[in-house]
Amino acid sequence: MSDTGRIRYAVGVDFGGTFIKMALVNEQGVIEARSRKATSEAGTQEGWLDAVEAGVTEMLKERALSKSDLSGIGVGVPGFVDFERGFIFDLTNVPGWKAVTLGPRLEERFGVHSRVDNDVNAMAVGECTFGAGRVYQHAVFVTLGTGVGGALLINNRLYRGACSMAGEIGHMSIELDGIKSPQGLGGLEQYIGNRRLVERAVSLLKSGRKSSLRELAGGDFNAITPELISRAAEQGDELSIEIFDFMAKCLASAFASVTYLLQPQAIIVGGGVAQSGAVLFDPLRKHLKERLSPVFFERLEIKSAALGNDAGVIGAATLAMIE
Amino acid sequence: MSDTGRIRYAVGVDFGGTFIKMALVNEQGVIEARSRKATSEAGTQEGWLDAVEAGVTEMLKERALSKSDLSGIGVGVPGFVDFERGFIFDLTNVPGWKAVTLGPRLEERFGVHSRVDNDVNAMAVGECTFGAGRVYQHAVFVTLGTGVGGALLINNRLYRGACSMAGEIGHMSIELDGIKSPQGLGGLEQYIGNRRLVERAVSLLKSGRKSSLRELAGGDFNAITPELISRAAEQGDELSIEIFDFMAKCLASAFASVTYLLQPQAIIVGGGVAQSGAVLFDPLRKHLKERLSPVFFERLEIKSAALGNDAGVIGAATLAMIE
Numbered sequence: 001m002s003d004t005g006r007i008r009y010a011v012g013v014d015f016g017g018t019f020i021k022m023a024l025v026n027e028q029g030v031i032e033a034r035s036r037k038a039t040s041e042a043g044t045q046e047g048w049l050d051a052v053e054a055g056v057t058e059m060l061k062e063r064a065l066s067k068s069d070l071s072g073i074g075v076g077v078p079g080f081v082d083f084e085r086g087f088i089f090d091l092t093n094v095p096g097w098k099a100v101t102l103g104p105r106l107e108e109r110f111g112v113h114s115r116v117d118n119d120v121n122a123m124a125v126g127e128c129t130f131g132a133g134r135v136y137q138h139a140v141f142v143t144l145g146t147g148v149g150g151a152l153l154i155n156n157r158l159y160r161g162a163c164s165m166a167g168e169i170g171h172m173s174i175e176l177d178g179i180k181s182p183q184g185l186g187g188l189e190q191y192i193g194n195r196r197l198v199e200r201a202v203s204l205l206k207s208g209r210k211s212s213l214r215e216l217a218g219g220d221f222n223a224i225t226p227e228l229i230s231r232a233a234e235q236g237d238e239l240s241i242e243i244f245d246f247m248a249k250c251l252a253s254a255f256a257s258v259t260y261l262l263q264p265q266a267i268i269v270g271g272g273v274a275q276s277g278a279v280l281f282d283p284l285r286k287h288l289k290e291r292l293s294p295v296f297f298e299r300l301e302i303k304s305a306a307l308g309n310d311a312g313v314i315g316a317a318t319l320a321m322i323e
Numbered sequence: 324m325s326d327t328g329r330i331r332y333a334v335g336v337d338f339g340g341t342f343i344k345m346a347l348v349n350e351q352g353v354i355e356a357r358s359r360k361a362t363s364e365a366g367t368q369e370g371w372l373d374a375v376e377a378g379v380t381e382m383l384k385e386r387a388l389s390k391s392d393l394s395g396i397g398v399g400v401p402g403f404v405d406f407e408r409g410f411i412f413d414l415t416n417v418p419g420w421k422a423v424t425l426g427p428r429l430e431e432r433f434g435v436h437s438r439v440d441n442d443v444n445a446m447a448v449g450e451c452t453f454g455a456g457r458v459y460q461h462a463v464f465v466t467l468g469t470g471v472g473g474a475l476l477i478n479n480r481l482y483r484g485a486c487s488m489a490g491e492i493g494h495m496s497i498e499l500d501g502i503k504s505p506q507g508l509g510g511l512e513q514y515i516g517n518r519r520l521v522e523r524a525v526s527l528l529k530s531g532r533k534s535s536l537r538e539l540a541g542g543d544f545n546a547i548t549p550e551l552i553s554r555a556a557e558q559g560d561e562l563s564i565e566i567f568d569f570m571a572k573c574l575a576s577a578f579a580s581v582t583y584l585l586q587p588q589a590i591i592v593g594g595g596v597a598q599s600g601a602v603l604f605d606p607l608r609k610h611l612k613e614r615l616s617p618v619f620f621e622r623l624e625i626k627s628a629a630l631g632n633d634a635g636v637i638g639a640a641t642l643a644m645i646e
Contacts, residue, residue: 137485138484138485150584152584152585154477154482159477159585160586161461161585161586161587162460162461162586162587162588162622162623163586163622165586165618165619165622166584166585167584169583171579171583171616172579172580172583172584173497173576173579173580174496174499175498175499176497176498176501176572176573176576182616183583183615183616184579184613184614184615184616185576185613185614249499250499253496253499253508253509256494256495256496256507257495257496257580258584260491260492260494260495260506261473261475261489261490261491261492261495261581261584261585262475262482262484262489262584262585263483263485263486263489264484264485265485290507290508291496291507291508292506292507293494293505293506293507295488296488299485299486299488300485
């Protein structure tokens with residue numbers, strides 16, 4: 001609570017390529033109201049600010065609150081950001097957002113403290129303040145999806161590196177002469193990004209391997225997704241279990257390196273595939289045990305993220321509360 | 324200078340397997356006196372404390388100073404340490420130093436503030452305060468030798484991780500199914516530790532490859548050292564250049580991972596082999612450029628350590644000054 005004893009709220013905005021998701025979040029990290037707008041409808045930057053203002057007004061009205069109850073507004077965006085200046089360099093998959101000083105414009109529009117950060121950083125701050133990482137001072141947050149994102153919590157603060165670019169776990173190399181990409185050789189993401197998992201499954205299926213994935217996908221290889229592979233693995237499908245075991249091995253290699261370097265108390269794994277549960281986490285712990293000496297392995301927790309689909313908005317609101 | 328305007332000094336002790344090296348270091352990080360005792364002659368823990376006390380007395384006398392001019396005493400030891408308690412778990416290569424609470428015993432004996440840390444951490448603090456890293460807030464320090472050690476400077480402080488074990492760059496994995504060791508699979512040290520470099524050279528020589536190393540070693544393979552390979556490489560020996568190129572590639576792979584994860588401003592490379600200069604640093608920068616996207620590569624400095632053989636004593640003294 002604030003000094004006056006009144007509960008204060010922050011607005012969290014998860015700026016995605018498809019939706020602008022908003023939430024009114026209280027000081028305990030609990031969502032009290034939600035709003036959502038289509039990113040395409042917002043159009044220009046001014047249109048986007050209008051859409052966010054409309055969402056904020058709706059949410060405040062729903063809880064019979066006014067602007068003076070807000071302590072801040074935080075935004076998580078899919079791209080590179082200069083956090084200090086609230087400046088967006090460029091957004092992946094959202095045209096028209098190159099070199100935008102969003103922070104000051106938010107403060108002008110809403111009259112409250114604002115924070116703009118990369119969406120993975122926002123999620124990490126949310127998870128580490130109100131989710132799976134709230135008991136740790138040093139934690140590493142990883143999201144598994146199209147890409148593999150990451151963020152570092154050091155001494156209870158997000159560590160951003162020399163130029164706000166730290167945490168790119170997806171580009172850590174796991175193979176000396178590995179798969180080439182614009183980011184280098186052998187980057188983790190090149191082995192376990194969503195597309196790679198699906199490619200691996202399709203290639204094994206095409207080689208004639210037996211698998212229940214064929215039926216689950218209705219015979220259509222284009223219908224195969226990481227979620228489908230996860231479901232098949234849960235049902236005991238050998239090919240799918242093999243794919244998750246390979247993914248776990250690659251992740252374990254990077255996690256072992258992260259642990260030897262940083263010795264975090266925990267690595268928190270979020271994103272779509274992380275919701276697979278034991279199918280991913282059991283082989284992950286097995287491989288990690290093989291790849292860490294006992295003194296390191298025993299002092300490390302591997303945890304699934306706790307905030308699920310709300311991690312983005314809660315995290316963005318948290319940024320405005322604590323940063 | 325201290326509040327009274329008088330220059331204060333710290334004693335740095337580099338506790339090696341062969342020598343106890345000591346130095347009286349002033350507030351600018353400059354060595355004003357030195358002393359050295361044989362580790363074997365010191366014998367017991369009490370004998371070691373006596374030897375250090377004798378060294379300190381000699382150094383103070385040499386500069387016409389008294390104990391009251393000392394602000395502290397720092398010790399760098401070759402092993403695992405609980406920094407907070409000044410507690411040594413165990414020392415590699417020095418028998419009789421298991422579970423020793425050295426910090427309080429130093430304070431009792433010398434009546435000044437004391438700090439005990441791992442020798443690589445001590446060197447890193449020295450390099451980052453008075454050496455190659457003094458202009459950086461975020462830097463990674465790496466030593467190349469029998470093993471590959473490391474330490475992290477984050478926000479101008481040594482970052483020690485959850486249980487004082489962070490910085491083990493030598494155990495970071497560079498190969499998914501790589502060389503096995505008690506620390507896991509594919510650990511950097513298993514590819515570029517001193518012994519590995521020599522093994523690689525000997526194996527190539529035995530396979531019949533031409534090389535000036537044969538003559539430099541006087542035909543005796545046991546005389547081959549990393550320094551000799553470095554000298555041969557400088558003189559243009561192809562086999563030796565190849566070995567350094569491989570070393571640089573392995574290092575670059577780990578450095579790229581470190582950079583994507585932490586984005587330090589600089590990586591500072593010390594230890595015997597780092598004194599090879601261009602023979603190591605030219606291919607290292609070349610490989611690193613291939614393994615980092617330009618936005619990361621351009622914002623990273625790769626530097627040779629500046630304090631050389633004095634890094635240990637200056638670093639230990641620095642610990643006592645700033646920690």
